[in-house]
Amino acid sequence: MLPSQPLLHTAVFALTVFQALASNTFIAAVYEHAVILPDAADEPVSPDNALALMNSNMDVLEGAIEEAAQQGAHIIVTPEDGIYGWGFTRETIYPYLEDIPDPAVNWIPCTDPTRFAPAPVQERLSCMARNNSIYVVANIGDKKPCNSSDPSCPKDGRYQYNTDVVYDPEGKLVARYHKYHLFRGETQFNYPKEPEAITFETPFGKFGIFTCFDILFREPAVVLVSELQVDTVLFPTAWMNVLPFLTAIEFHSAWAMGMRVNLLSANTHNISFAMTGSGLFMPEGPAAYHYNSKTDEGRLLVAELSAQPCLSPNYPPAINWSLYAASIKKFTEEDTFLGAVRKDIFTFSELRHKAGNYTVCQGDLCCHLIYQMSNKSEDEVYVLGAFDGLHGSLIKYHWQICTLLKCKSTDPGACGPVETAQTKFEMFSLSGTFGTNYVFPEVLYSGVQLAPGEFEVLRDGRLKSKHGTSKPLITATLFGRLYEKDLPHPLRMSPSRNSAVTQSP
Ligand SMILES: *[C@@H]1O[C@H](CO)[C@@H](O)[C@H](O)[C@H]1NC(C)=O
Ligand SMILES: *[C@@H]1O[C@H](CO)[C@@H](O)[C@H](O)[C@H]1NC(C)=O
Ligand SMILES: *[C@@H]1O[C@H](CO)[C@@H](O)[C@H](O)[C@H]1NC(C)=O
Numbered sequence: 001m002l003p004s005q006p007l008l009h010t011a012v013f014a015l016t017v018f019q020a021l022a023s024n025t026f027i028a029a030v031y032e033h034a035v036i037l038p039d040a041a042d043e044p045v046s047p048d049n050a051l052a053l054m055n056s057n058m059d060v061l062e063g064a065i066e067e068a069a070q071q072g073a074h075i076i077v078t079p080e081d082g083i084y085g086w087g088f089t090r091e092t093i094y095p096y097l098e099d100i101p102d103p104a105v106n107w108i109p110c111t112d113p114t115r116f117a118p119a120p121v122q123e124r125l126s127c128m129a130r131n132n133s134i135y136v137v138a139n140i141g142d143k144k145p146c147n148s149s150d151p152s153c154p155k156d157g158r159y160q161y162n163t164d165v166v167y168d169p170e171g172k173l174v175a176r177y178h179k180y181h182l183f184r185g186e187t188q189f190n191y192p193k194e195p196e197a198i199t200f201e202t203p204f205g206k207f208g209i210f211t212c213f214d215i216l217f218r219e220p221a222v223v224l225v226s227e228l229q230v231d232t233v234l235f236p237t238a239w240m241n242v243l244p245f246l247t248a249i250e251f252h253s254a255w256a257m258g259m260r261v262n263l264l265s266a267n268t269h270n271i272s273f274a275m276t277g278s279g280l281f282m283p284e285g286p287a288a289y290h291y292n293s294k295t296d297e298g299r300l301l302v303a304e305l306s307a308q309p310c311l312s313p314n315y316p317p318a319i320n321w322s323l324y325a326a327s328i329k330k331f332t333e334e335d336t337f338l339g340a341v342r343k344d345i346f347t348f349s350e351l352r353h354k355a356g357n358y359t360v361c362q363g364d365l366c367c368h369l370i371y372q373m374s375n376k377s378e379d380e381v382y383v384l385g386a387f388d389g390l391h392g393s394l395i396k397y398h399w400q401i402c403t404l405l406k407c408k409s410t411d412p413g414a415c416g417p418v419e420t421a422q423t424k425f426e427m428f429s430l431s432g433t434f435g436t437n438y439v440f441p442e443v444l445y446s447g448v449q450l451a452p453g454e455f456e457v458l459r460d461g462r463l464k465s466k467h468g469t470s471k472p473l474i475t476a477t478l479f480g481r482l483y484e485k486d487l488p489h490p491l492r493m494s495p496s497r498n499s500a501v502t503q504s505p
């Protein structure tokens with residue numbers, strides 16, 4: 001039987017709606033939030049005081065969520081620590097925590113707030129999602145009682161976790177993730193026993209989620225992309241910028257390119273703490289990003305992204321990171337010296353001429369550079385550097401790095417943080433004999449700016465400028481990770497009790 005006219009209309013309409021839902025693209029938002037911090041306290045505040053502080057942050061986040069929804073966003077990510085800030089001990093964070101159930105319980109806190117009460121923060125987040133018909137991603141604290149039946153139960157009878165939550169447009173809890181790689185100083189929280197690989201499906205692709213320092217390690221970050229094949233990663237962070245390789249926008253955009261996945265990165269904003277830099281990063285480069293080290297305001301970013309980047313015509317090819325570098329003879333290796341970038345000892349060669357071909361090696365890694373500068377100033381020092389070794393003091397993890405880098409001077413130890421430069425490049429081509437598939441291509445311009453569209457990575461592993469750099473260059477770097485050579489984590493499962501604050505790599 002043929003459907004009657006109105007039915008046909010309905011069917012066509014339904015099909016259109018479905019196609020729009022199962023869309024090729026979606027609109028994503030991230031909000032860089034200037035977190036309102038609690039007053040420093042030695043003793044826990046009352047639950048009411050804790051909630052008042054969290055509500056003042058959620059008032060700001062609510063404005064951003066409404067604005068994002070008005071601009072058509074399907075999902076918004078807010079930062080790590082964005083609701084209660086930092087500066088806590090294990091005891092003083094306690095009044096800020098809620099027991100967050102497993103999403104399998106199928107719960108809409110907005111419509112059923114007492115089911116796992118008290119949960120005022122979860123209720124409000126859920127209502128913000130439901131009210132605005134948007135996925136809301138937030139970072140809050142989970143508490144889980146335990147007792148002596150569990151030998152690793154902390155003395156105070158509870159686990160406390162740094163936790164991401166995701167509510168769907170109905171307000172339903174669809175994901176809960178406990179941060180696995182706590183940063184040193186995050187002693188208010190416990191390490192989960194096992195890494196959690198959390199994913200969920202949406203009409204615009206498969207999503208995964210992790211938090212801040214997690215991005216530097218294999219589990220769960222790489223597993224989500226390489227094994228579970230998510231299309232988009234949600235990334236709440238409280239990232240303190242560390243030049244020259246680990247400023248937020250620089251490393252996070254490079255991770256999205258190296259992993260060939262969308263990364264929605266929402267940072268906190270606190271310039272005296274060097275926290276700024278958020279973005280909507282795609283495999284082919286940033287769709288939008290924000291870095292502001294001058295003023296105190298937050299910032300909403302909204303952009304359209306491919307729902308399944310691997311099906312998009314712009315999807316970059318898989319790269320063999322060592323193919324070119326292993327196939328050529330070494331260029332001249334001359335006048336190398338050892339120099340520290342922060343605490344890592346690199347092998348460097350100074351780029352004394354306006355143009356040249358250089359090779360520098362360290363350990364198993366040889367780095368090759370072909371370059372031509374446009375307007376080298378006499379007093380600026382650029383080097384080619386190689387590093388193949390363990391990075392980090394407490395947590396030791398293996399880096400392989402090839403870098404074209406501006407240094408303060410050729411003094412050993414002067415290749416640290418430089419924020420500005422004067423020299424533009426006609427061209428550069430950087431490659432290395434990497435022993436890993438996990439290499440993240442970074443290009444950073446003067447003033448900590450990205451270079452979207454101005455460079456490419458060839459299938460054979462060469463990081464090349466497409467034409468001259470439009471701005472002076474701070475660094476072009478291939479940042480490789482040899483996860484299998486990381487040392488075991490010294491602190492896992494042993495909660496300690498001091499209260500340092502920092503949160504950077
Ligand atoms: C939901 O939206 C309505 C209309 O904009 C507003 O009056 C109400 O306060 C909102 N509720 C929540 C919980 O956000
Ligand atoms: C200890 O914890 C387990 C699991 O949470 C629970 O089943 C048990 O009842 C608790 N025992 C006591 C004595 O509280
Ligand atoms: C930034 O963080 C520091 C350290 O916690 C704090 O002292 C400062 O007040 C914060 N700045 C703002 C604008 O909140």
Ligand SMILES: *[C@@H]1O[C@H](CO)[C@@H](O)[C@H](O)[C@H]1NC(C)=O
Pocket residue numbers: 320321322323326437
């Ligand atoms: C990359 O190229 C090198 C050199 O030709 C080759 O030995 C290696 O197997 C390739 N790696 C991958 C992952 O294909």
Ligand SMILES: *[C@@H]1O[C@H](CO)[C@@H](O)[C@H](O)[C@H]1NC(C)=O
Pocket residue numbers: 356357370
């Ligand atoms: C540097 O390498 C490029 C590409 O292999 C080559 O064309 C050029 O002649 C080399 N220049 C020098 C000075 O060796």
Ligand SMILES: *[C@@H]1O[C@H](CO)[C@@H](O)[C@H](O)[C@H]1NC(C)=O
Pocket residue numbers: 375376377378422423424471472
């Ligand atoms: C090179 O060009 C940049 C941008 O045009 C300019 O800012 C810089 O001063 C120039 N450097 C030198 C050494 O002339």
